Amino acid sequence: MAGLKIAIIGAGSVGFTKKLMTDIVSVPELRDVEFALTDVSEHNLSMIQQILDKIVEANNLPTRITATTDRRRAVEGAKYIISCVRVGGLEAYADDIRIPLKYGVDQCVGDTICAGGILYGQRNIPAILDFCKDIREVAAPDAMFLNYANPMAMNTWAAIEYGKVNTVGLCHGVQHGGEQIATVLGAKPGELDFICSGINHQTWFIDVRFKGRKVGKDELLAAFEAHPVYSSQEKVRIDVLKRFGVYSTESNGHLSEYLPWYRKRPDEIERWIDMSDWIHGETGGYLRYSTESRNWFETDFPRFVEEAGKPLDHSKRSSEHASHILEALETGRVYRGHFNVKNNGVITNLPDDAIIESPGFVDRFGINMASGITLPEACAATCLASINVQRMSVHAAVTGDLDLLKLAVLHDPLVGAICSPDEVWQMVDEMVVAQAKWLPQFAHVIDDAKSRLAKATVKTRDWQGAARRDVRTVDVVRAESAKKRALELDEAARPSL
Numbered sequence: 001m002a003g004l005k006i007a008i009i010g011a012g013s014v015g016f017t018k019k020l021m022t023d024i025v026s027v028p029e030l031r032d033v034e035f036a037l038t039d040v041s042e043h044n045l046s047m048i049q050q051i052l053d054k055i056v057e058a059n060n061l062p063t064r065i066t067a068t069t070d071r072r073r074a075v076e077g078a079k080y081i082i083s084c085v086r087v088g089g090l091e092a093y094a095d096d097i098r099i100p101l102k103y104g105v106d107q108c109v110g111d112t113i114c115a116g117g118i119l120y121g122q123r124n125i126p127a128i129l130d131f132c133k134d135i136r137e138v139a140a141p142d143a144m145f146l147n148y149a150n151p152m153a154m155n156t157w158a159a160i161e162y163g164k165v166n167t168v169g170l171c172h173g174v175q176h177g178g179e180q181i182a183t184v185l186g187a188k189p190g191e192l193d194f195i196c197s198g199i200n201h202q203t204w205f206i207d208v209r210f211k212g213r214k215v216g217k218d219e220l221l222a223a224f225e226a227h228p229v230y231s232s233q234e235k236v237r238i239d240v241l242k243r244f245g246v247y248s249t250e251s252n253g254h255l256s257e258y259l260p261w262y263r264k265r266p267d268e269i270e271r272w273i274d275m276s277d278w279i280h281g282e283t284g285g286y287l288r289y290s291t292e293s294r295n296w297f298e299t300d301f302p303r304f305v306e307e308a309g310k311p312l313d314h315s316k317r318s319s320e321h322a323s324h325i326l327e328a329l330e331t332g333r334v335y336r337g338h339f340n341v342k343n344n345g346v347i348t349n350l351p352d353d354a355i356i357e358s359p360g361f362v363d364r365f366g367i368n369m370a371s372g373i374t375l376p377e378a379c380a381a382t383c384l385a386s387i388n389v390q391r392m393s394v395h396a397a398v399t400g401d402l403d404l405l406k407l408a409v410l411h412d413p414l415v416g417a418i419c420s421p422d423e424v425w426q427m428v429d430e431m432v433v434a435q436a437k438w439l440p441q442f443a444h445v446i447d448d449a450k451s452r453l454a455k456a457t458v459k460t461r462d463w464q465g466a467a468r469r470d471v472r473t474v475d476v477v478r479a480e481s482a483k484k485r486a487l488e489l490d491e492a493a494r495p496s497l
Helices: 014-024 042-058 071-075 089-102 114-138 152-161 173-185 217-226 235-244 252-258 266-272 285-299 301-307 321-331 377-399 402-410 413-418 421-434 440-454 474-493
Strands: 004-009 033-038 064-068 080-083 144-147 167-169 192-199 202-210 335-342 355-363 366-369
Touching: 004 014, 004 071, 014 033, 014 042, 014 285, 014 321, 033 042, 033 071, 042 064, 042 301, 064 071, 071 114, 080 114, 089 114, 089 285, 089 421, 114 144, 114 152, 114 252, 114 377, 114 402, 114 413, 114 421, 114 440, 144 152, 144 321, 152 167, 152 335, 152 355, 152 377, 173 192, 173 202, 173 217, 192 377, 202 377, 217 235, 235 252, 235 266, 235 377, 252 266, 252 413, 285 301, 285 474, 321 335, 321 355, 335 366, 377 402, 377 413, 377 440, 402 413, 402 421, 402 440, 421 440
Parallel strands: 004 033, 004 080, 033 064, 080 144, 144 167
Antiparallel strands: 167 335, 192 202, 192 355, 335 355, 355 366
16 A cells, blocks of 8 residues: 555544544554645644654554645645544634523534534535545545544535535444443443444434344333443433434434433423533533643643554554545455445435435445435434534535525524524624634625624523533643543453453
8 A cells, every 4th residue: 555645634633633543554554654634733733743753653664644734735645535623623612602502502512513513514614615625636536535523414515515525424423322232231242233324413223233133122221221320321312212212323412402302491401411421411511621631632742742652552443434444445355334425315214415324335346335224203303304404504604695504503403492583693693703714605794793793682691501510620630531540440450250
């Protein structure tokens, strides 16, 4: 594979970029390659290059690491282009959480749909289309675009429909959900198999097999309700399993945002979430976690560089799809995974133009999806509600149509359960004004939005949400991380029974 070039856009996502690189070089045939890193932040690029250079040196790898803020230069000649960008960074993300709270919309993550996810898409899609332009013009002729960035469905939709490049969207929700099911059933490696299908973050375990035996709803529900941890942490997922008959891939906090039932009143939020970790429903939980992680990394960077000098254990390759897809395409070794692609009839009861997440196989001939899947009706209904929001959001992002953007937010299931049309119209005006520097397609309507806000009559409130926590200091995060590592080491050292 000498001469193969892999470009990573948004490589300043330091921890994730390190994981992608170490996964890929765990494949012997994919070690003599170039990783071309690019980001808008020279500071972040410098950090990740130091870490990856240290890994290459410590493991005597033939891998080459280059870094540049010139994205087009990084993409030039690349066969694979991986995106993990967050346009606007934590500054814009804070507005995705803060402004909707003024109107009563309490989000845990806010990066898929809901008010925050829709605005996130408006920021990302113009950038995605710029990436696609570079790919069409200067990447290798058969280049593949692998999108890891959220909002997954909207970004992938824009890249395929408007960017006109070979694109697949990748997420790890299916893998993590599968790990939970294996845990509650007591399945050992290789004993659990399943089919998931739906849309990103609303994918459903429609067929679960334990040692070849089909696991029904009642058995799975009883296993989750009896589990000492998941029974408290996954209350939304368990309730949906009880009512829909199938388990969702997505975490408690994520799933609660996509449905209109669990976060529409403060007392309901408190009933359905768990505060043991951000991912189980905490208000703005992922924003807090991301802020703490950034601060900690900046402070402890020398230690991260030192740790990069340790030998790699290639047996600890992660379940992230990217390295497995590249291995299958380049070597022909078949890989089965769950991928985000245009539907085109794969799922019979979802629209053809939707971006679905469903099983497929990868080999030298590309990604081949398993077709003819029909979702349970309740699962299809919730997916359809999100798909209609996604479609309007993508088209609004491409055209700069502010009215269409407001209609997309109005039709969002959670926003619609909380806000009146007047509140939605004012909230969207406020969000586009606050994020104007990342929304070039809406430049022509910003002044009018400001004028409307100056005469606004809809009352808002200063609300931190039903379950908000303060950002912890670096010292506290470091201490808690050390404690967690010690517990994990202690657990690993215990003799198995």
